[in-house]
Amino acid sequence: MDQLTHYNREEYKKYIISKIDQQETIHVHQTMMDLHPIDRTEIYRELTEEQRRFIHEVLSPKEIGEIFDKLQTDEQTEFIREVDSQYVGNMFDDMYADDAADFLAEMEEETASNILQMMKQEEAEEVRELMSYEEETAGAIMTKEFIVLHSSDKVGEVMKRLRKEAPEAETIYYLYVVDEGHKLAGVVSLRDLIIADPKETVKKAMSTRVVSVDLEEDQEDIAKLIRKYDFLAVPVVTTQNTLVGIITVDDIMDVVEEETEEDFGEISAARGSLDAKISSFGAAKKRAPWIIMLMFLGLITANVIGQFEETLEAVVLLSVFIPLIMDSAGNTGTQALAVVVRRLAVGSIDGNGIKNMVKREFGTGMLLGLFCAVTLMVLIPLFYGSFILAGIVGLSLFFTLSMATIVGSIIPLIINKLKIDPAVASGPFITTLNDIIGLLIYFSIATALLQYM
Structure with a gap:
């Protein structure tokens, strides 16, 4: 070697x-x-x-x-x-x-x-x-290979026991203590045992303030808990506080990877088809429902344009800026969606946090709309020679981007309130919805100012 x-x-x-x-x-x-x-x-x-x-x-x-x-x-x-x-x-x-x-x-x-x-x-x-146990719950991801201590155990005897049993345990950095009824009573770290007097009982070395999770608790919530407290492991208990297993940080890392892939699939409307080994038919089968639904939403977009046919016939030049309005609305809405889904995923939103976040996103949309509007109101007269057209496009973009951030931030919050994964408010869905809103704003303003062109 x-x-x-x-x-x-x-x-x-x-x-x-x-x-x-x-x-x-x-x-x-x-x-x-x-x-x-x-x-x-x-x-x-x-x-x-x-x-x-x-x-x-x-x-x-x-x-x-x-x-x-x-x-x-x-x-x-x-x-x-x-x-x-x-x-x-x-x-x-x-x-x-x-x-x-x-x-x-x-x-x-x-x-x-x-x-x-x-x-x-x-x-x-x-x-x-x-x-x-039900999938994606604490019971389904916990391990049964862990060492249980009793409060009356002597520290010295526990250390001897660890030398024998540690190789078979998932982790020994945290050791959980139970009472006579096998109910969770405390936790003691390996470090605490090493520095404790071998003649002392575990009860003197342990802490009774134990953070635990219920058997039915969702794995994503457990991941947030472990991240919050920087735990290496967390005990799993029944509703009667009986210790039945532990969840270690390496299992939670797998959960985080799984949840991230799932959310990515939802946001991109490709859930279930991210596996590189899946066949073309399998990927198409999983993506088809979303694409078909978005196709029908696309028909609404086409109908919106049809409703303003007279405006387009009067000023054909308006059609040049339709892609700009739709793309800008979709991109801005998706950015807001990503921010909200991320904050929901890490559990960093409370009551006041929701209000402040939506307010911030709306302000961000207004500022983005203002920057884009000012830029276009300078460029459009140079290329197309029309200040009225510049005003229509600039004003439309200002209101569209402002609304796009509201839609992108509120929809996942509503879905989350309904106890559905907020990632299902996918990017393509938000984009299509904002396309419709953007076109309505654009053609409404254009129709109102048509007499001045």
């Missing part, structure tokens, strides 16, 4: 793969286990099926499980097909229950059932319990 320290990562990967090809069992096991689990996973991805078969013989099911957990779902599915069911059962026995539950929830019911039958009864029951 020492002679390879000057190798970069790619060269080292090639070196290990060459040893796999030579089937040097002991050397491959040692070098693979010296790597970080992520690096092991990257090497595993590059292997052929034959090379993977050798790795399955060299590494134990528990060691393969660490690699398996870092693979994408489609890669995990492929892996499952390459090994016998008993090996898979042993591997899942050694995985954290929440990771096993996440994977099995994505599998066909028959396949998941077969794997559960191959697992040890105790381990399988924990996985089934986690799979029974």
Whole structure:
């Protein structure tokens, strides 16, 4: 190992793969286990099926499980097909229950059932319990591998116990204390235990002010809580305050990634089709409802233009600025939408905050409209020789951008009040709505001032 320290990562990967090809069992096991689990996973991805078969013989099911957990779902599915069911059962026995539950929830019911039958009864029951909770709740993402202390435990005995049980626990930086009824009574950090007198009881070292989450609490709210308090973990309790699991920060990072992708899909009207591996047909199928709905909204836009046909016939030059009005309205509204959705996502809006934010966005829209109006009122007379036309376009843009920010900020707030994900107020929807409003403002002003042109 020492002679390879000057190798970069790619060269080292090639070196290990060459040893796999030579089937040097002991050397491959040692070098693979010296790597970080992520690096092991990257090497595993590059292997052929034959090379993977050798790795399955060299590494134990528990060691393969660490690699398996870092693979994408489609890669995990492929892996499952390459090994016998008993090996898979042993591997899942050694995985954290929440990771096993996440994977099995994505599998066909028959396949998941077969794997559960191959697992040890105790381990399988924990996985089934986690799979029974509603998706995106605390119960569904919590882990069952954690160490529970009692207030009467001696610190010295706890430290001895940690040396034995820590390898099997998800985290030991926070340890939760329960009473005789297994109800959450306190929390103690590993640091507090290290500096405490070994003869003292845990009760003296623990804090009774514990922040916990309910089994049914939404995962997005839990992510906000952990971010707010900078927790490494948070306990999960029932309505009777019984401790049933913990949620660690690494699980929450997965939640944040999942929620971000979901919101991005909503805002772009492409929810469910962001996966690079999805087929063209699959992507089109998921996007079609939004596109069809927006198409019908587009018919309203066309109807608005048709209602002002006489105005357009009188001054054909007005049509030149239709794209400018529509694009500016859509872009400004989408910017306001992004601001509101972001603040709702991080939970930084309260009663007064909503009023101040809408007021700020409206002010921003007015200033943007004023800047654009002044610019156009200088440029249009130079290119088209009409101060009246410049006034119509400039005034329209001022009111349009002011309204666009109001629409972009209020609609997601209304949707959020209805207990619906505010990201569904997607960019294309806001854009189309602002197109309609912008055209109504533009042609109304143009019709009113038509006699002066």
